[in-house]
Amino acid sequence: MTIKKEYLIDGMTCSSCSATVEKVTSKLEGVNSSVVNLTTKKITIEFDENLVSQKDIFEKIEKAGYEPNIIINEKSIVIPVDDMTCSACAIAVEKAINKLDGIISVTVNGLAEKAYITYNSDLLRISEIKHAIKKAGYVPKTIEIEKNEDDINSKAKLDIMWVKFIVAISFAIPLLYIAMGHMLKLPLPSIINPLYYPLNFALIQILLLIPIVIAGNKFYTIGFRTLFSGHPNMDSLIAIGTSAAIAYGIYATYMISNGNIEYYKDLYFETAGIIIALIMLGKSLENRSKGKTSEAIKKLIDLKPKFAVVLHDGEEITIPIDEVEIGDIVRVKPGEKVPVDGIITKGFSSIDESMLTGESIPVEKQVGSSVSGATINKNGLLEIETKKVGKDTAISKIIELVEGAQGTKAPIAKLADVISGYFVPIVILIAIISSVSWYIATKDINFSLKIFIAVLVIACPCALGLATPTAIMVGTGKGADNGILIKSGVSLETAHKITTVIFDKTGTITKGKPEVTKILTFNSHSENEILKIAASAEKGSEHPLGDAIVKKFEELNTPFLEVTSFDNIPGYGIEVSLENNVSAIIGNKKIIDKNKINLPSNDIVTKLAKEGNTPIFVAIDGILAGIIGVSDVIKDTSLEAINNLHKQNIKVAMITGDHKDTANAIAKQVNIDIVIAEVLPEDKANEVKKLQNDNSIIAMVGDGINDAPALAQADVGIAISSGSDVAIESADIVLMKNDLRDVSTAISLSKATIRNIKQNLFWAFAYNTAGIPLAAGVVYLLGGPLLNPIFAAAAMSMSSVSVVTNALRLRHFSK
Numbered sequence: 001m002t003i004k005k006e007y008l009i010d011g012m013t014c015s016s017c018s019a020t021v022e023k024v025t026s027k028l029e030g031v032n033s034s035v036v037n038l039t040t041k042k043i044t045i046e047f048d049e050n051l052v053s054q055k056d057i058f059e060k061i062e063k064a065g066y067e068p069n070i071i072i073n074e075k076s077i078v079i080p081v082d083d084m085t086c087s088a089c090a091i092a093v094e095k096a097i098n099k100l101d102g103i104i105s106v107t108v109n110g111l112a113e114k115a116y117i118t119y120n121s122d123l124l125r126i127s128e129i130k131h132a133i134k135k136a137g138y139v140p141k142t143i144e145i146e147k148n149e150d151d152i153n154s155k156a157k158l159d160i161m162w163v164k165f166i167v168a169i170s171f172a173i174p175l176l177y178i179a180m181g182h183m184l185k186l187p188l189p190s191i192i193n194p195l196y197y198p199l200n201f202a203l204i205q206i207l208l209l210i211p212i213v214i215a216g217n218k219f220y221t222i223g224f225r226t227l228f229s230g231h232p233n234m235d236s237l238i239a240i241g242t243s244a245a246i247a248y249g250i251y252a253t254y255m256i257s258n259g260n261i262e263y264y265k266d267l268y269f270e271t272a273g274i275i276i277a278l279i280m281l282g283k284s285l286e287n288r289s290k291g292k293t294s295e296a297i298k299k300l301i302d303l304k305p306k307f308a309v310v311l312h313d314g315e316e317i318t319i320p321i322d323e324v325e326i327g328d329i330v331r332v333k334p335g336e337k338v339p340v341d342g343i344i345t346k347g348f349s350s351i352d353e354s355m356l357t358g359e360s361i362p363v364e365k366q367v368g369s370s371v372s373g374a375t376i377n378k379n380g381l382l383e384i385e386t387k388k389v390g391k392d393t394a395i396s397k398i399i400e401l402v403e404g405a406q407g408t409k410a411p412i413a414k415l416a417d418v419i420s421g422y423f424v425p426i427v428i429l430i431a432i433i434s435s436v437s438w439y440i441a442t443k444d445i446n447f448s449l450k451i452f453i454a455v456l457v458i459a460c461p462c463a464l465g466l467a468t469p470t471a472i473m474v475g476t477g478k479g480a481d482n483g484i485l486i487k488s489g490v491s492l493e494t495a496h497k498i499t500t501v502i503f504d505k506t507g508t509i510t511k512g513k514p515e516v517t518k519i520l521t522f523n524s525h526s527e528n529e530i531l532k533i534a535a536s537a538e539k540g541s542e543h544p545l546g547d548a549i550v551k552k553f554e555e556l557n558t559p560f561l562e563v564t565s566f567d568n569i570p571g572y573g574i575e576v577s578l579e580n581n582v583s584a585i586i587g588n589k590k591i592i593d594k595n596k597i598n599l600p601s602n603d604i605v606t607k608l609a610k611e612g613n614t615p616i617f618v619a620i621d622g623i624l625a626g627i628i629g630v631s632d633v634i635k636d637t638s639l640e641a642i643n644n645l646h647k648q649n650i651k652v653a654m655i656t657g658d659h660k661d662t663a664n665a666i667a668k669q670v671n672i673d674i675v676i677a678e679v680l681p682e683d684k685a686n687e688v689k690k691l692q693n694d695n696s697i698i699a700m701v702g703d704g705i706n707d708a709p710a711l712a713q714a715d716v717g718i719a720i721s722s723g724s725d726v727a728i729e730s731a732d733i734v735l736m737k738n739d740l741r742d743v744s745t746a747i748s749l750s751k752a753t754i755r756n757i758k759q760n761l762f763w764a765f766a767y768n769t770a771g772i773p774l775a776a777g778v779v780y781l782l783g784g785p786l787l788n789p790i791f792a793a794a795a796m797s798m799s800s801v802s803v804v805t806n807a808l809r810l811r812h813f814s815k
Helices: 015-026 054-063 087-098 126-135 149-184 198-215 217-228 234-257 261-266 269-293 295-303 394-407 411-442 445-458 462-481 489-497 505-509 527-538 544-554 589-594 602-610 638-647 660-670 681-692 705-713 725-730 741-776 789-812
Strands: 002-010 031-037 042-048 067-070 074-082 103-109 114-120 307-312 315-320 329-332 341-346 349-352 363-365 382-388 484-486 500-504 510-521 563-569 573-578 582-587 614-620 623-634 651-655 674-676 698-702 716-720 733-735
Touching (some): 015 031, 015 054, 054 067, 074 126, 087 114, 087 126, 114 126, 149 269, 198 217, 234 261, 261 445, 411 445, 411 741, 445 741, 462 489, 462 789, 484 489, 484 741, 489 716, 500 505, 500 681, 500 705, 505 510, 505 651, 505 660, 510 527, 510 544, 510 602, 527 544, 527 573, 527 614, 527 623, 582 589, 589 614, 602 623, 602 660, 623 660, 638 651, 638 660, 651 660, 651 681, 660 674, 681 698, 698 705, 698 741, 705 716, 733 741
Parallel strands (some): 500 651, 500 698, 651 674, 716 733
Antiparallel strands (some): 002 042, 031 042, 307 315, 341 382, 349 363, 484 733, 510 623, 573 582, 614 623
């Protein structure tokens, strides 16, 4: 049986790490796919549990030098408990809770009358914990949710990283001053002056270096672990280079202690110290910048309400949102956030849905209207029956989609990962070959050591690994800000290549609701009279075209005529008798022909059809009195949306099951290039395939269940959020504002993101391509400069920061 699992991976620091984990897990028999997200430190792996186990996967990852962990949806809560009178009560409550599956830890404080609980929310519900407390004979009260541990831990890690950098740089600066100051004629105490006390000069540098190495110990623990496992990474390069400098410095110190004082010139402690400090600075800045790439997710999570007011036996009870159950009635006051997805059972208000749809104008809601959690109730008191909670709510689904998109890799990212995977071993080889070659040529160990360290340090492929994921994270986040949900990095990349966009007609280009657009009258009857008779007759019908006529008449605010008899003839229309002995026949041309009623001209009917109207004939007392044209009206934004696509040199097609004449009439109004009419729902996917055969990259835009196969077949499927769940699931991109103009916005965002990725990759490749020959002494051989390892470290750190900073420019993307 094939299953998909997600695990945390500790110890990854660069793209070569993620590439290694992907490589070793993919080789396991039974693993279908393995995708590592360096930014979230997670692996998503699909495998056949009959062929490979979780234990096998973990062992393979550990052997590569990394630490895999099971992801537990861990939650911490505090439940106040009444009726506890002594320590025995606290023990009883503890025991009762501990018996439950999914409890990670529980501590009950009898004096504070509180139970502090950590549990796995996948296995256990709060209501079950409360039930266990009640069963033990005590009274659980409203819970207190603790702060988000992830946010706290993330901030703590950044703070620790920054403190470590401060420690490193605080010792690195005096180390650099002591090591190099005397060369620049800067004052130095005679006790540590190399001309007088060379051993002291060496020992003080060792003492200053020790705190720096301790602060940067992760470079060594991770670097050597991955090196010895056969999968070296960026940390391996730093660890080898600085260790070589330190080892040679210690050897030089030993030689000084034996009287060979000339070795004071061969100490490389300051090189190691400054390299560690500068790379720690780069890492700190890089991680702070990377934190900004996930701001879209944080903003969405912050939108989620924390508490809800639930009606219980007529009383208002404020409870944490996690305790709300499906079927609960939630009361929402003006100005408050709607806490759940549900249906209004009482009240009327306007709801600000901008955080979900991007649409700034509040939407009026009444009894029976659906509402979504995290939206804002503007002015009325509402009572809402809960229909969805937790992970099923709209805001949670959106967060899940955005997280998923940021975790997936575009094809361009996989190329960078493959290169990074081979890059580190090649760099180590180049460093060894170049340093050995220089030693053979010069017999100068100091010179060759400089070459060795510089090559290792400057060639770290950090910038290369960051080039794509950071841009994708910012791009998908920016899409979410604009009400465009991009489900994967693949669809984000593919969207910039789109050559043809196919729109479904009904409900996509058009409103999907028929409206009266024309009324023709004959034999001295007025438009209002025709409308009144037709609407009065159709009031008893359930046909959507009849409903359009009724709605049009209701706009006049005049009373309907009384219907005395009603006869529905399926496939034809209706025959009715109205007050004042008026008899009327309303329906299609077949009912007119059946009753042998004369038409003034067939041209009138043909013209109506060519204009996109469905004609409804109205005969009074056996004589044609009028024809009502009903059509599915074009959305206000459709023409502008299609013109925007034309400006991007993209062809636009329309697919529909309607008659060719009706389809052509709609197409003419909105400048459609290709019309595909009279298509059965099951054939839509085949029509998409036909266009793909012309080497076109196709985007399909739809909203209905019958569009799902075509959305899946297209290179990029784009669904409208007001459409069916099936269509949304089948699509790659979801337009939350139901605005077709966002199709061109999504394509523009894709182009901007891919342009940004290419810029990042160019600079990362250019940096490494130019840096390695410079560090290896090729330029020096030709009469140019030699790259000092310290400057190599500074350049390497800043290259990573510059790539992330460039990706963050996408935050300024506008339509």
